[in-house]
Amino acid sequence: MSINRSLLALAAALLAGCGNTPPAPDWQLTAQSSVERFTNAYLTGNSRVEDADFKRAREALASTGQATMVLRAELTRCATRVASLVFEDCTGFNQLAQDASLADRAYAAYLAGHATAADAALLPEQHRPAAAAATDAAAAAAVQAIVDPLAKLVASGVLMRAGRATPQTLNDAVEVASNQGWRRPLMAWLGVQAMRAQQAGDTMEAQRLQRRIDLAAGQPKG
Numbered sequence: 001m002s003i004n005r006s007l008l009a010l011a012a013a014l015l016a017g018c019g020n021t022p023p024a025p026d027w028q029l030t031a032q033s034s035v036e037r038f039t040n041a042y043l044t045g046n047s048r049v050e051d052a053d054f055k056r057a058r059e060a061l062a063s064t065g066q067a068t069m070v071l072r073a074e075l076t077r078c079a080t081r082v083a084s085l086v087f088e089d090c091t092g093f094n095q096l097a098q099d100a101s102l103a104d105r106a107y108a109a110y111l112a113g114h115a116t117a118a119d120a121a122l123l124p125e126q127h128r129p130a131a132a133a134a135t136d137a138a139a140a141a142a143v144q145a146i147v148d149p150l151a152k153l154v155a156s157g158v159l160m161r162a163g164r165a166t167p168q169t170l171n172d173a174v175e176v177a178s179n180q181g182w183r184r185p186l187m188a189w190l191g192v193q194a195m196r197a198q199q200a201g202d203t204m205e206a207q208r209l210q211r212r213i214d215l216a217a218g219q220p221k222g
Contacts, residue, residue, distance in 0.1 A: 075090065
């Protein structure tokens with residue numbers, strides 16, 4: 001998929017036509033661009049734009065009457081939440097789950113933090129090693145090896161949701177979000193680091209991290 005660069009690859013496969021075919025219909029162009037925009041809008045913290053573009057993408061996909069396409073848009077949206085440590089039910093997917101493929105069900109279970117070994121085999125390739133890892137250390141190492149920024153953040157969020165994230169997982173997630181300028185996940189991951197520093201009694205580190213959070217939020221404090 002590409003947006004999670006896993007999920008969008010599957011969505012793109014559905015949205016892309018075959019080689020020498022007539023120009024793509026408007027719904028395809030609208031859906032593809034809207035999916036990209038709502039994903040970026042959410043990650044950069046623009047909820048208003050995200051809502052509008054998600055609605056546009058969903059309406060375009062729903063016009064085909066193919067539930068699989070709508071399901072993947074819903075999973076893409078849920079993946080951005082997991083990347084940003086917003087752990088909630090993927091209600092849009094759940095409402096259509098009876099028409100989901102086994103691969104889509106596996107991905108939904110993965111996002112929820114409870115993928116089985118059977119699910120792992122059906123996941124996008126870059127997520128399989130982490131989902132199948134037997135130990136927390138192995139899972140963290142597998143996530144660290146993911147190259148795509150959003151896929152890495154999603155996989156990191158899955159580890160956090162499952163209680164398997166290591167300090168290195170947090171460091172890498174912060175670095176990825178910072179490098180991409182994705183304000184929403186950056187603030188979330190920094191918040192976890194700050195909380196852990198506070199719990200460890202490292203007040204200076206907690207304050208330093210809070211200053212980064214304030215800066216990312218547009219509230220720099222002297």
